[in-house]
Amino acid sequence: MSDSAAPLTTADGVPLKVSLRRAVRRSKFKALLLVSPLLLFLGIAFVIPIFEMLSRSVANPEVSTSLPRTVAALENWDRQALPDEPVFEALVEDLREGQAARNLGLLASRLNYERSGMRSAINRTARGLGSMEPPYREAMLDAHARWGELDTWKLIERESSPYTMTYYLSALDRHLTPDGEITMAPDNQQIHVSLFWRTFWMSGLITLMTLLLGYPIAFLLANLPLRHSNLLMILVLLPFWTSLLVRTTTWIAILQSQGVLNDMMVFLGVIADEARWQMIHNKIGTVVAMTHILLPFMILPLYSVMKTIPPSYMRAARSLGGRPFLCFRRVYFPLTIPGIAAGGILVFILSIGYYITPALVGGQSGRFITNYIAYHMQTSLNWGLAAAIASILLFVVVVFYLVFNRLVGVDKVKLG
Amino acid sequence: MTDTLEAQSATPAGAGQAGVDDAFARFTNVQKSYDGVELVVKDFNLDIRKGEFVTLLGPSGSGKTTCLMMMAGFETPTHGEILLKGEPISGLPPHKRGIGMVFQNYALFPHMTVAENLAFPLEVRHLSKAQIKEKVARALAMVRLEEFGDRRPAQLSGGQQQRVALARALVFEPELVLMDEPLGALDKNLREEMQYEIKRIHASLGVTMIYVTHDQTEALTMSDRIAVFNDGVVQQLASPDELYERPENAFVAYFIGENNRLLGEVSERLGDDCRVQLDSGDTVIAKPVAVGGVGSRTTLSLRPERVSILRGDAAEQFDNQFTATVQEVIYLGDHLRTRVSVCGNEDFILKTPNAQGFGVMRPGQQIQVGWSSADCRALDA
Ligand SMILES: Nc1ncnc2c1ncn2[C@@H]1O[C@H](COP(=O)(O)OP(=O)(O)OP(=O)(O)O)[C@@H](O)[C@H]1O
Numbered sequence: 119m120s121d122s123a124a125p126l127t128t129a130d131g132v133p134l135k136v137s138l139r140r141a142v143r144r145s146k147f148k149a150l151l152l153v154s155p156l157l158l159f160l161g162i163a164f165v166i167p168i169f170e171m172l173s174r175s176v177a178n179p180e181v182s183t184s185l186p187r188t189v190a191a192l193e194n195w196d197r198q199a200l201p202d203e204p205v206f207e208a209l210v211e212d213l214r215e216g217q218a219a220r221n222l223g224l225l226a227s228r229l230n231y232e233r234s235g236m237r238s239a240i241n242r243t244a245r246g247l248g249s250m251e252p253p254y255r256e257a258m259l260d261a262h263a264r265w266g267e268l269d270t271w272k273l274i275e276r277e278s279s280p281y282t283m284t285y286y287l288s289a290l291d292r293h294l295t296p297d298g299e300i301t302m303a304p305d306n307q308q309i310h311v312s313l314f315w316r317t318f319w320m321s322g323l324i325t326l327m328t329l330l331l332g333y334p335i336a337f338l339l340a341n342l343p344l345r346h347s348n349l350l351m352i353l354v355l356l357p358f359w360t361s362l363l364v365r366t367t368t369w370i371a372i373l374q375s376q377g378v379l380n381d382m383m384v385f386l387g388v389i390a391d392e393a394r395w396q397m398i399h400n401k402i403g404t405v406v407a408m409t410h411i412l413l414p415f416m417i418l419p420l421y422s423v424m425k426t427i428p429p430s431y432m433r434a435a436r437s438l439g440g441r442p443f444l445c446f447r448r449v450y451f452p453l454t455i456p457g458i459a460a461g462g463i464l465v466f467i468l469s470i471g472y473y474i475t476p477a478l479v480g481g482q483s484g485r486f487i488t489n490y491i492a493y494h495m496q497t498s499l500n501w502g503l504a505a506a507i508a509s510i511l512l513f514v515v516v517v518f519y520l521v522f523n524r525l526v527g528v529d530k531v532k533l534g
Numbered sequence: 535m536t537d538t539l540e541a542q543s544a545t546p547a548g549a550g551q552a553g554v555d556d557a558f559a560r561f562t563n564v565q566k567s568y569d570g571v572e573l574v575v576k577d578f579n580l581d582i583r584k585g586e587f588v589t590l591l592g593p594s595g596s597g598k599t600t601c602l603m604m605m606a607g608f609e610t611p612t613h614g615e616i617l618l619k620g621e622p623i624s625g626l627p628p629h630k631r632g633i634g635m636v637f638q639n640y641a642l643f644p645h646m647t648v649a650e651n652l653a654f655p656l657e658v659r660h661l662s663k664a665q666i667k668e669k670v671a672r673a674l675a676m677v678r679l680e681e682f683g684d685r686r687p688a689q690l691s692g693g694q695q696q697r698v699a700l701a702r703a704l705v706f707e708p709e710l711v712l713m714d715e716p717l718g719a720l721d722k723n724l725r726e727e728m729q730y731e732i733k734r735i736h737a738s739l740g741v742t743m744i745y746v747t748h749d750q751t752e753a754l755t756m757s758d759r760i761a762v763f764n765d766g767v768v769q770q771l772a773s774p775d776e777l778y779e780r781p782e783n784a785f786v787a788y789f790i791g792e793n794n795r796l797l798g799e800v801s802e803r804l805g806d807d808c809r810v811q812l813d814s815g816d817t818v819i820a821k822p823v824a825v826g827g828v829g830s831r832t833t834l835s836l837r838p839e840r841v842s843i844l845r846g847d848a849a850e851q852f853d854n855q856f857t858a859t860v861q862e863v864i865y866l867g868d869h870l871r872t873r874v875s876v877c878g879n880e881d882f883i884l885k886t887p888n889a890q891g892f893g894v895m896r897p898g899q900q901i902q903v904g905w906s907s908a909d910c911r912a913l914d915a
Pocket residue numbers: 568569574592593594595596597598599600601748
C-alpha cells in the first residue's frame with residue numbers, strides 16, 4: 119500500500135491526476151472534432167441569429183449616428199424651452215450631411231415610430247435645406263411646425279442613446295410619453311397584447327386537444343400486440359411524411375363553407391344551405407388544423423412513457439380491489455404524467471411559434487403573434503419591433519422550459 | 535373449435551382431487567388457449583383445501599402463470615370451471631374476487647410510498663383513516679419493515695420490495711393469496727430467508743396460498759402439496775416427500791431432485807417386482823410403478839443417494855450389483871459426487887458422504903455399486 123499522503127503516480131512518475139487529465143483531454147478533443155460541423159452550423163444558423171435578434175430589439179443607432187452634432191449640442195439643454203440657435207445649426211448641418219449620404223430615411227422612420235409627423239418634418243425640411251440661410255432657428259420653424267414643438271426635441275434627446283426599450287414597450291402596446299413615462303397606447307391601437315393572449319390561450323387549447331385525442335392513441339400504441347401497434351404507429355407518423363402545406367390546405371378543402379363537411383351537413387339536412395358553418399379563416403380553423411398537425415408531438419412522448427409501464431401495475435391494482443377507473447386514476451395516470459408534461463410542453467412551445475398554419479387558415483381572428491412578427495418583418499419593415507416581439511416569445515418559451523424542467527425534468531422526455 | 539376442446543376435455547377429473555367438501559378453491563377440467571391453435575393448459579384439475587400451501591412447479595412455459603392469471607381473473611379459461619368456496623367465479627371481475635396477488639416483478643406502485651402502497655387496497659375498500667393506519671402498521675410489522683413506510687419502492691432493496699409486495703397482498707386479509715415466482719429475482723441467501731418468512735406468515739395467518747415457482751428446492755421446502763406441471767398437464771400432485779420418494783412418471787422423477795436414468799424393456803414380472811432388460815444388455819430388478827406388461831419400454835429412475843459403493847466385505851447385499859468405472863469425482867465439501875459409467879449410462883451419479891471409511895476414488899478405477907430393487911422405480915418410457 120502506498121503512503122496515503124503522497125499523490126499517486128503512474129509507472130513513469132507522472133502524477134496520476136495529470137496523466138488522467140491528459141488522457142481525458144485527448145478523447146474530449148476528438149469528440150469535439152466529430153461534432154464541430156454541427157456546432158459550426160448551430161452557431162451560424164441558431165446562436166448568431168438569436169443574438170442578432172436580441173440586440174436588434176434594443177438597438178437604437180439612428181439618432182446617434184445621423185444627428186451626432188445635434189446630440190452633442192443638446193447635452194446642456196434644460197428641456198424647459200425650445201433649444202437655441204447652436205442646436206438648430208447643428209441639426210441643419212447633420213441633415214445636410216445625411217441628405218448627401220442619402221440615409222435620412224432610416225432616421226425619419228425611426229422618429230416617426232415614436233411621433234407621427236416626424237417623417238414629413240424631416241423629408242420636407244431636407245428638401246429646403248439647400249436654400250436655408252442663418253439664423254437657422256427661424257428658418258427651421260418655418261420649414262415645419264414639428265421643429266417648434268418641445269416634444270420633438272425631447273424625443274430627439276431621449277432617442278440619442280444607442281439603446282432603447284421603446285420596441286419592447288410597443289410590443290406590449292405601451293409607449294413613452296415625451297416626459298419619459300410609460301403609458302398604454304390608445305385602445306384602438308392596442309393589438310399585440312391581445313394577440314399574445316390569443317396565442318397563449320389558443321396554444322393551450324390546442325395542447326389540451328392533442329392531449330385528449332392523443333392519450334388513448336398512445337395507450338393503444340403501448341398496449342396493443344406488436345403487429346397492430348406497428349400499423350397504428352405508421353398511421354401516427356404518416357403526417358410527418360406529408361407536406362405541412364398539403365395538410366393545411368386539406369383542412370381548407372374540408373372546412374370551408376363550400377367544403378366537404380358543410381356539403382355533407384347540408385346534404386344530411388343538419389344545416390340549411392344558407393346557414394353553412396364558418397369553420398375556416400377563424401379560430402376554429404386554426405385550432406382544428408394545428409391540433410391535427412401537432413398531434414404526433416403529443417403522442418410520441420406519451421407513448422414512450424406508457425411503453426415503460428408494465429401491465430402488472432394495473433393488474434396489481436385490480437387484484438387489490440380497485441375498480442378499473444379508480445385503478446387508472448390512482449395508478450396508471452400518475453405514472454404517465456411525465457409523458458403528459460413532455461408532450462404538453464413540446465406541443466405548446468411548437469404551437470406558440472407556429473406561423474404557416476395560422477396564416478393560411480386563421481383568417482383575421484385566428485392569427486397568432488407570429489403572423490405579426492412576419493408582418494413587421496415584411497410589410498411594415500419595423501425590424502426592431504419584430505425582434506422585440508420575437509424576443510418576448512423566446513422569453514416565454516424559456517420560462518416554460520425552466521418551469522417544466524423544475525417540475526418534471528427534461529431528462530424524462532423521450533421520443534419513441 | 536369448441537368441439538375439439540370438448541373432446542379433449544372428456545377425461546374425468548384427474549388424480550389429486552381432494553374431497554369435494556373441503557375444497558376451498560378448485561379448478562375443474564380447465565383448458566386455456568391464447569391463439570385458438572395450441573392449448574397452453576390442457577386439462578387442469580386441482581383442489582385446494584383451506585389454509586393449504588400449494589405450489590405449481592414446472593419448467594418455463596408450462597402454463598403456471600396462465601393458471602394463476604385465470605384464478606385471479608386476468609385471463610378467462612377457454613373451457614372448464616374455476617370455483618372459489620364452491621362458487622364459480624368466471625363472471626367475477628378481478629377486483630371483486632378478493633384474491634391477494636404477488637407478482638413476479640412485485641408491481642409495487644413506484645409513485646407511492648410503501649405505506650401508500652399498503653393503504654391502496656384498504657382505501658378502495660373505504661376503510662376509515664384510523665383503521666387504515668393501524669392495518670398498514672401491522673402489515674409493516676409483520677414483514678419487519680416498520681421503519682420503511684415513508685420510502686419509495688425504488689429506495690428499497692430487492693428483498694425489502696418483495697416483503698412489501700407480500701404485505702400488500704395480505705393487508706386486506708384475503709383468504710387466498712397467489713404468488714407468481716415472487717423470489718425469482720433474489721439471490722440465494724435472500725431467497726432462503728424469504729422462503730422462511732413466507733412460510734412463517736403462512737403458518738401464522740392461516741391463509742391459503744398458491745405459489746408458482748420453477749425452483750424445485752423452493753417447492754420442496756415450502757409446500758404442503760406440489761402440483762408438478764408439464765406441457766399444460768399436472769404430472770403429479772403430492773406432498774414433497776411423496777413426490778421425491780415416489781415419483782409416478784419419468785418427468786417428475788427427472789424434474790424433482792437428482793435422478794439416474796436407465797432405459798430398457800420389461801422382460802419379466804416377478805410378483806411385486808419386475809425384471810428389466812437394459813439397452814446395454816444388463817438386467818435390473820426394479821419396482822414397477824408405471825409400466826405395461828412384458829415387452830414394454832420403461833425408464834428406470836434411481837436417486838443417487840440410494841446407490842451404494844460396495845467395499846468387498848460383503849456386509850451389504852443388494853439385488854442389483856454392477857461393476858462401474860469412475861469417470862470423475864467432484865468434491866463438494868460435505869459430500870462427494872462421483873460420476874461413473876455403469877449399465878451403459880455414462881452420467882450415472884453417486885453421492886457419498888465425505889466421512890471416514892470412504893476411500894479416495896480416482897478416474898478410471900473400477901468399483902462395485904449396488905442398489906435395492908425397492909429404490910429403483912420402473913416408470914414410463
Ligand atoms: N398473453 C399471451 N398470449 C399468447 N401466449 C401466451 C400469453 N401468455 C403466455 N402465453 C404462452 O403460454 C405458454 C405458457 O405461459 P405461462 O406464462 O403460463 O408459462 P409459465 O409456466 O408461467 O412459464 P415461466 O416459468 O417461464 O413463467 C407459453 O408458451 C407462452 O408463450
